[in-house]
Every structure is written in structure tokens, then in C-alpha cells.
Amino acid sequence: MISMKNLTNDVVIVGAGAAGMFASVIAAQQGLRVLLLEKNERNGKKLAITGKGRCNVTNACSAEEVLKNIPENGRFLYSAINRFSPEQVMAFFEENGCPLKVERGNRVFPTSDRSSDVIAALERAIKKYHVERRKATVVGILANDGQIAAVKTTDGLISTKRVILCTGGVSYPLTGSTGDGYRFAQNLGHKIIEPRGSLVPLLSEPDCAQMQGLSLRNTQLRLINSKGKTVFEDFGELLFTHFGLSGPIVLSASAHMKKGEEYTISLDLKPALDEQKLDARFLRDFEKYANRSMENALADLYPHSMIPVILRRSEIDPAMKANSLTKLQRRALLENTKRFTLKMLGTRPVDEAIITRGGVCVKEIDPKTMQSKLVKGLYFAGEIIDCDAYTGGFNLQIAWSSAYCAAIACSDADFD
Numbered sequence: 255m256i257s258m259k260n261l262t263n264d265v266v267i268v269g270a271g272a273a274g275m276f277a278s279v280i281a282a283q284q285g286l287r288v289l290l291l292e293k294n295e296r297n298g299k300k301l302a303i304t305g306k307g308r309c310n311v312t313n314a315c316s317a318e319e320v321l322k323n324i325p326e327n328g329r330f331l332y333s334a335i336n337r338f339s340p341e342q343v344m345a346f347f348e349e350n351g352c353p354l355k356v357e358r359g360n361r362v363f364p365t366s367d368r369s370s371d372v373i374a375a376l377e378r379a380i381k382k383y384h385v386e387r388r389k390a391t392v393v394g395i396l397a398n399d400g401q402i403a404a405v406k407t408t409d410g411l412i413s414t415k416r417v418i419l420c421t422g423g424v425s426y427p428l429t430g431s432t433g434d435g436y437r438f439a440q441n442l443g444h445k446i447i448e449p450r451g452s453l454v455p456l457l458s459e460p461d462c463a464q465m466q467g468l469s470l471r472n473t474q475l476r477l478i479n480s481k482g483k484t485v486f487e488d489f490g491e492l493l494f495t496h497f498g499l500s501g502p503i504v505l506s507a508s509a510h511m512k513k514g515e516e517y518t519i520s521l522d523l524k525p526a527l528d529e530q531k532l533d534a535r536f537l538r539d540f541e542k543y544a545n546r547s548m549e550n551a552l553a554d555l556y557p558h559s560m561i562p563v564i565l566r567r568s569e570i571d572p573a574m575k576a577n578s579l580t581k582l583q584r585r586a587l588l589e590n591t592k593r594f595t596l597k598m599l600g601t602r603p604v605d606e607a608i609i610t611r612g613g614v615c616v617k618e619i620d621p622k623t624m625q626s627k628l629v630k631g632l633y634f635a636g637e638i639i640d641c642d643a644y645t646g647g648f649n650l651q652i653a654w655s656s657a658y659c660a661a662i663a664c665s666d667a668d669f670d
Contacts, residue, residue: 263289265416265664266405268392268435270297272650273636274420275376277657281418282383284665289412290380290387291405297380297387298373300422304608304650309369311347312340312654313647314360320651324643325509326452330616331641331652334624338658340651350375361647395419395438395632402631416631416664418624420657423610423637424449435638436613443628445615447640450513451607453505453649457599458498458519461567465494465559469501474522477507479515486510489525494559497602505608506644508601521594523556529588536584544577551576555591564590609649613640623663624656631667633660 267278270292278290296302301309313320317335321328344354344362352375353365364371380387394406395417405412421435436446470492477486486509492501499519511517524532535555543551549572552561565572568586570579604610614634618627624639626632635657643649 263287263386263412263414265289265418265661266291266412266414267418267420268395268405268438269420269422269636270294270387271420271422271636271653272298272301272376273422273653273657274418275373275380276654277418277420277635277661278385278387279376279379279383280658280661281664282380282385284662286665288383288385289414290385291390291392291407291412292387293389293391295389297377298369301373302369304369305363307369308363308367309372310645310647310650311354311362311364311372312343312651314340314344314356314362316340320643320648323646323648324641324652326611326643327616327639327641328643330619330621331655333622334655334659335651338655340647343651343654346654347372347375350379359646392434392438395442397442397629397632400628400630402629414631416633416667418633418635418657418660418664419638420635421638423613424604435634439614439626439632439634439638442626442632444618444626447612447615448513449604449610449612451601451604451609452509452611452642453608453645454508454604454606455495455500455602456498456504456508456511456519457601458596459599461563462494462498462596463496464563465557466496468494468557468559470494470521470523470557472525473503474525475503475507476520476522477510478518478520480517485517492521498599499596502645509611509642509644511598511601517598519596519598521596523560523591523594529592532588532591533584536587540576540579540584544575546576548572548574548576548579564594567594608645609642610637611640611642613638616640622659623666624660625663625667633664635660 264286265281266289267274268291270290278288282288317339320335352371354362355365356362390407392407396404402415402417419435424433440446474489476484479485486507488503490503492504548570549561567590570583624633636653
């Protein structure tokens with residue numbers, strides 16, 4: 255085993271995920287001697303599974319639009335996102351051999367649809383700028399008189415005056431995101447906002463289990479708090495599961511849920527039809543299938559697994575003939591179609607979340623440099639910071655922008 259006790263580096267970066275790899279490249283471009291530490295054998299383990307293995311690199315929009323999609327501490331990231339924008343992210347990957355394409359919602363993916371190509375582009379740049387990458391388990395960060403002094407690993411101490419913590423959150427722990435960085439930061443005096451899941455599937459009532467596996471593509475979703483206020487609204491795809499709800503618009507809704515609050519989700523199952531047009535559709539179908547039972551007469555309107563749920567909620571006997579339906583019962587059907595409500599019972603565990611909400615308190619970080627306000631030479635980048643965004647490439651944009659600012663600040667800082 256190689257001893258690292260006597261190594262000296264300009265900057266040590268802990269964690270070779272998206273933020274860590276990118277920070278190492280930017281710092282090395284500035285002429286710094288960079289040591290990148292990662293406890294996994296491979297770099298970018300979580301990056302490899304993002305976007306269902308396709309890796310949604312960023313969003314092809316303005317910096318202003320990115321900030322609108324960051325509900326948690328977006329203002330803190332104003333300088334970082336403007337300093338390193340989605341356009342610059344796209345240019346970096348194109349220049350490093352990873353062609354990109356823009357899809358629905360301005361989501362940016364590698365043309366190959368392979369996250370491995372994103373990782374390969376970063377690794378090419380790491381090699382090009384002579385970043386030293388070493389497999390090591392970090393167990394602590396040491397400081398003397400408010401100044402970073404060393405990184406403690408299971409193999410010994412690494413002397414350095416600059417550390418960028420890029421250890422991620424606590425979601426997907428099998429990728430190595432086990433919250434180590436929170437402990438390191440806390441031991442150095444930082445406040446940690448309680449980590450919990452964001453962009454996470456939601457637990458709901460048993461009706462969802464009855465429709466398990468059903469995916470709805472064009473659905474309007476509203477997230478309503480206990481005061482009856484709509485706190486989030488979106489249109490798109492969702493999935494009914496054995497525990498509740500998942501899918502893109504559900505994950506985005508979860509980012510707006512505050513701990514301890516009660517929420518209801520209201521779905522408009524036919525957003526393209528207003529109530530008058532929907533009622534006219536009912537009348538046409540029930541005339542067409544006048545002698546059919548209601549469970550068969552609704553076959554053109556709803557997916558098969560949803561029909562029993564809709565009828566039960568509308569208090570309609572499935573065996574009733576369509577021509578026997580009353581105006582009041584038709585109204586109940588309309589209500590349950592335009593306002594299909596589900597009480598939320600909570601979220602799935604944080605280790606099933608796409609990202610972590612919470613982390614190092616932004617009040618203790620300089621937003622222009624990502625440097626700690628408490629410890630000189632300590633920087634943060636990526637998911638370890640208490641910032642999170644919606645789906646669509648915005649969370650990776652946070653990683654790239656914060657890493658860029660931290661790396662540039664390291665090259666500007668003079669601690670000698």
C-alpha cells in the first residue's frame with residue numbers, strides 16, 4: 255500500500271462524481287497541482303445512472319431560467335449559474351468529445367444516449383490536464399487556526415491548504431453517497447440542514463396499488479397543501495405504483511413538499527377537455543354503448559385498471575347499464591375525472607431519491623467562491639450544498655457551476 259503521508263498538493267478534491275471530476279479539470283487548467291480522491295474504483299458512479307443511464311447533462315436555457323427551476327436556495331446560486339451557464343457546459347462536453355442533443359423540455363443528453371460518454375469526456379480532460387486520481391477513503395479534514403491543513407485518509411495524511419468537498423448527498427448510497435461530507439463539514443463547525451429526499455416518489459392511498467403499473471402521459475397535476483393552496487402545478491407523465499405515485503411530474507412535486515405538512519395531489523385526467531366538452535363526450539359514449547355495463551361503457555375514456563377506481567369513487571355500480579346513468583352520477587364521474595384526488599402519506603426513503611435536499615447551510619458559504627466562511631481553504635461543490643432543483647438537467651447544472659466557481663477560487667487564493 256502506498257503511503258500518502260508526505261504528499262503535498264495545491265488542492266485536494268474529495269469525491270470523483272460530477273462536481274469533483276469537473277472541479278479537478280478546471281483547477282488543473284489554472285495550473286494547480288490537483289489530487290482527486292475517490293473511494294470507489296470507478297469515477298462518476300452516480301453520474302452513470304442519472305437520467306435512466308442517459309445522463310441529462312444540463313438544460314439548454316438561460317441562467318435566469320435555471321434559477322427559476324431551483325426552489326431551494328436559488329438566490330444563493332445566482333452568481334455561480336451566471337458565471338458558468340448551460341451554454342458553457344454544453345461547449346465543454348462538445349469540445350471534449352461528447353456530442354450533445356436537445357430534447358423535449360430543453361433537456362440535454364449525449365447524442366449516444368450513454369452516460370458513459372459523459373464520464374469518458376471528463377476522464378479525457380482529467381488525463382489531458384494531468385490530474386492525479388487516487389483511490390482512497392477519506393475519514394476527516396483537518397484545520398489549524400481556521401485554515402485547512404490536511405486531508406486524513408485510511409492510508410495517512412495528505413498535506414494541503416485547499417480542499418474542495420464534492421462528496422454528494424445521501425441518495426443512492428450504493429454509489430458512495432453516504433453523507434461523509436456532511437460529517438467532515440460539521441466537524442469543522444458547519445451547520446448541516448437535515449438531509450432528506452427530493453425528487454422522490456410519493457406514498458399514497460391504496461387506490462394507487464390497484465392501478466399499479468399504469469402510466470399516464472398527458473396529465474395535469476396540482477399539489478395542494480392543508481390550507482387548500484396549490485403550491486405546485488405541472489403537466490406530463492406519472493406512474494401509479496404499489497406504494498403510491500412516481501414519474502417526472504410527481505418527482506418535481508416532491509421538491510415542494512415541506513416536512514410535517516399534509517398534502518393532496520389532484521389530477522386532471524382529461525386536461526384537453528373542459529367540463530362542458532367532457533360531459534358531451536360522456537353523453538356520446540353512453541349513447542353509443544347504451545346497453546353495456548358501466549365498466550365496459552367507459553373503455554374508450556379510461557385505462558382498464560382505472561375504471562373500477564373511478565366507478566367506486568363516483569358511487570356507480572359497475573354492472574349498471576349506461577342508459578340508466580343519472581345526471582347526478584354523470585356529474586360525479588366528471589368530478590372524479592377533472593379532480594382525481596389522492597392524499598399523500600409521505601415520501602419513499604431518502605436512498606430512493608434522485609437528489610438530496612439539505613446539506614451544508616448556504617449562509618456559511620461564500621456564493622461567489624463556494625469557500626467556507628468559517629474555514630479558510632475549504633470549498634464545497636455539488637449536492638453537498640443545501641440547494642436542489644427540479645428534474646430536467648438543473649441539478650447537474652448546479653454541480654458544474656458550483657464546481658467551476660470553487661476551482662477558480664482555489665487558483666485565485668493565496669494561502670502561502
